[in-house]
Amino acid sequence: MEFSLASIADSIDQWLNAHCASWLALTIEFVIVGVLCIGLFAVLGLVLIMMERKVSAYMQLRLGPNRVGPKGMFQTVADTLKLLVKEGLTPAGADKFLFNLAPFVVMIASMLVLAPIAFAKDFVIWDVNIGVLYVSAVSSIGVIGILMAGWASNNKYSLLGAMRSGAQIVSYELSAGLSILTIVIFSQDMSISSIINSQQDGWWIFKGHIPVIISFVIFIIAVTAETNRAPFDLAEAESELTAGFHTEYSGMKFALFFLAEYVNIFIVCAIGATLYLGGWMPLHIGNWEAFNHIMDYIPSSVWFLGKTFFLIFVIMWFRWTFPRLRIDQLLNLEWKYLLPISMFNLLLATLVAIQGWYF
Amino acid sequence: MLSVNAYSIIFYLLAAFIIGNGVLAMTTRKIFRAAIFLLFSLIGVAGLYFWMHVEFVAAVQVIVYVGGIVVLIIFSIFLTQQTGKDMPRPTNTRMIFSALAAILGAALTYSLIRQYGFIGGSGDQFNVSPQRIGDQMLDYQDTGYALPFEVISILLLAAMIGCIVIALKSKPQES
Amino acid sequence: MFLSKYISEVFGGVKSLLTGMRRTGYYFTHHKNIITQQYPNQKPVLAERFRGEVVMTHDENNEHACTGCTACELACPNGTIKIVTKFDITPEGKKKKAIDTFVYHLELCTMCNLCVDACPTGAITMSNSFEHSVFDRSELTKVLNKPGSKIREGVE
Incomplete structure (x- = not known):
């Protein structure tokens, strides 16, 4: 049997249903999916932080972590262990309930967004029919966690960081949403699976040419801002606000914020890969049967992860190249440049889609 | 079951x-x-x-x-x-009036439920694809919602322009 | 015109961003010219002018050039140097001022180089050594003139 994640999932499902009652099988499957999600989060956190540190080091002609394990590969594991054993302080003046709740809200929000992402062919937790709309809806819950953390800390830096982050995320959600809409126009559906299937004969970034490329650029900029990453990391600008909204957090609660940041990067890059680069769909070119067939030999999960990590690398590249924006520059960029351009681009995309000027 | x-x-x-x-x-x-x-x-x-x-x-x-x-x-x-500051307690008059409003609302709801009761669902699930919602929204026939959709968008546009006018800084007079 | 200015602004911005990304991309792919010096394994390359600590140069005959004039002591802004002088008897029977001990408090020194500038005979210089950590603070108080050393002939 050919290796694929979907066939493994199917055989587990059949085995469970053959050996226990259907409700018990369903419950066990829920548990398995939950454990897998949490495991994915932990692994992603370790891998992405390591990757970020190595990428940043190489871009600055440094070596990066190189002491713990071969080439410093276990550095993040050691960091995690350190964070686990640290004391989680709660400041005396804080609103204790909200202070402790905030990291979990941020984490749960990014966990929920994981549901409609297709990791491989036919391998998706919940193929909801509103796919991308669900993603942009649920990802907006995360900002509440940040606002909560900023307010509950009872600290001026935290409050300022939270307000900046709120203004930023609410504004950039608009252009992210509009650039997602461009793809929805072309693929004529919002569910992730049908968007991927519409890229059977080529990815949208090649098929949709100018409007899709413009919307891809806007999407990448907007999601970089939405995940609060440099050059848009005003929410935690360390030179101005100590650490922004998580100034008062320590130990595992801080680790959850940190982890959520990296998981969010993974998620938005996975969405970007799905919309513009075909998700798990191998590189197909029109009707070149032989070429398409060769590409099909690479497993779909490898395609998906490859594209996602490529986009993650691009976002990291941004971070280690560009200086941080000021808050007025940040809002100018969104309201005076990205939003008008993406609205115009939406019109262009509609025109192209109606006239059939795409491949 | x-x-x-x-x-x-x-x-x-x-x-x-x-x-x-x-x-x-x-x-x-x-x-x-x-x-x-x-x-x-x-x-x-x-x-x-x-x-x-x-x-x-x-x-x-x-x-x-x-x-x-x-x-x-x-x-x-x-x-x-x-x-971290607690809100002040509401005044007594306000408490009385809000209690009255709540009781009246509850009474209205209760009487409506008593009159009509709950009708069990027909059993079949909703089947609404986003495409159908979009078609319905932009349909200008009798069953469509194009007109209310446009009316609401004009209302929102008016509200937005109003906000901009209020927020607009008046330019300092050239002297 | 507004529109053309707007468009040229957008393209100019994108171009400058791409220029920056090309630079970092170049660094990322050209991993050979790394500038990190892995210190404990690898002796760091220091600049010649690096100021590690004040030393007194002695030649092979264990002679130095310090006349004990205390110009450095006076020049030091935070009292790092303490010179104890004595009187030597020259062969002609005259008394001559010379240093007994040149005490240098490394723990007070800010490496400002003023003492080296003040020295009329060039007896003291800044060395490149930087591994100064010790277990006890008293070890940082150093005597710079070596035991048994004396002033070089002809230095006044």
């Missing part, structure tokens, strides 16, 4: 979550906590929509209320209130 039971158990859990958070939002003395409980209550409503398999409405509920309105409420709290 178990699947039906699980289905209704989820409904009651969601309902309890919504009502519980609503009550907490009303009773807490910390204004920021009230906003957060309101938010959880609205998320619970979105969960109810998911439970009813109307995913589009659920996502719109989350976008509009959680991503938009509650964030704006929280912003206005940030800009006006001090952290």
Whole structure:
């Protein structure tokens, strides 16, 4: 049997249903999916932080972590262990309930967004029919966690960081949403699976040419801002606000914020890969049967992860190249440049889609 | 029967979550906590929509209320209130009038329910694809909603222009 | 015109961003010219002018150039240097001022180089050594003139 994640999932499902009652099988499957999600989060956190540190080091002609394990590969594991054993302080003046709740809200929000992402062919937790709309809806819950953390800390830096982050995320959600809409126009559906299937004969970034490329650029900029990453990391600008909204957090609660940041990067890059680069769909070119067939030999999960990590690398590249924006520059960029351009681009995309000027 | 039971158990859990958070939002003395409980209550409503398999409405509920309105409420709290201060107790007259309003509302609801009762669902699930919602929304025939859609968009446009006019800085007079 | 200015602004911005990304991309792919010096394993390359600590140069005959004039002591802004002088008897029977001990408090030194500038005979210089950590603070108080050393002939 050919290796694929979907066939493994199917055989587990059949085995469970053959050996226990259907409700018990369903419950066990829920548990398995939950454990897998949490495991994915932990692994992603370790891998992405390591990757970020190595990428940043190489871009600055440094070596990066190189002491713990071969080439410093276990550095993040050691960091995690350190964070686990640290004391989680709660400041005396804080609103204790909200202070402790905030990291979990941020984490749960990014966990929920994981549901409609297709990791491989036919391998998706919940193929909801509103796919991308669900993603942009649920990802907006995360900002509440940040606002909560900023307010509950009872600290001026935290409050300022939270307000900046709120203004930023609410504004950039608009252009992210509009650039997602461009793809929805072309693929004529919002569910992730049908968007991927519409890229059977080529990815949208090649098929949709100018409007899709413009919307891809806007999407990448907007999601970089939405995940609060440099050059848009005003929410935690360390030179101005100590650490922004998580100034008062320590130990595992801080680790959850940190982890959520990296998981969010993974998620938005996975969405970007799905919309513009075909998700798990191998590189197909029109009707070149032989070429398409060769590409099909690479497993779909490898395609998906490859594209996602490529986009993650691009976002990291941004971070280690560009200086941080000021808050007025940040809002100018969104309201005076990205939003008008993406609205115009939406019109262009509609025109192209109606006239059939795409491949 | 178990699947039906699980289905209704989820409904009651969601309902309890919504009502519980609503009550907490009303009773807490910390204004920021009230906003957060309101938010959880609205998320619970979105969960109810998911439970009813109307995913589009659920996502719109989350976008509009959680991503938009509650964030704006929280912003206005940030800009006006001090952290960690309890709100003052409401005055007695206000308590009496709000109690009266609540009792009247409850009585109205109760009488309506008594008069008409709950009609059981027809059993078949909603089947609303986003395409159908979009078609319906832009349909200008008798069954379509193009006119209300446009009217609402003009209302929102008017509100937006009004906001810009209010927020516009008057240019300093050249002297 | 507004529109053309707007468009040229957008393209100019994108171009400058791409220029920056090309630079970092170049660094990322050209991993050979790394500038990190892995210190404990690898002796760091220090600049010649690096100021590690004040030393007194002695030649092979164990002679130095310090006349004990205390110009450095006076020049030091935070009292790092303490010179104890004595009187030597020259062969002609005259008394001559010379240093007994040149005490240098490394723990007070800010490496400002003023003492080296003040020295009329070039007896003291700044060395490149930087591994100064010790277990006890008293070890940082150093005597710079080596035992048994004397002033070089002809240095006044």
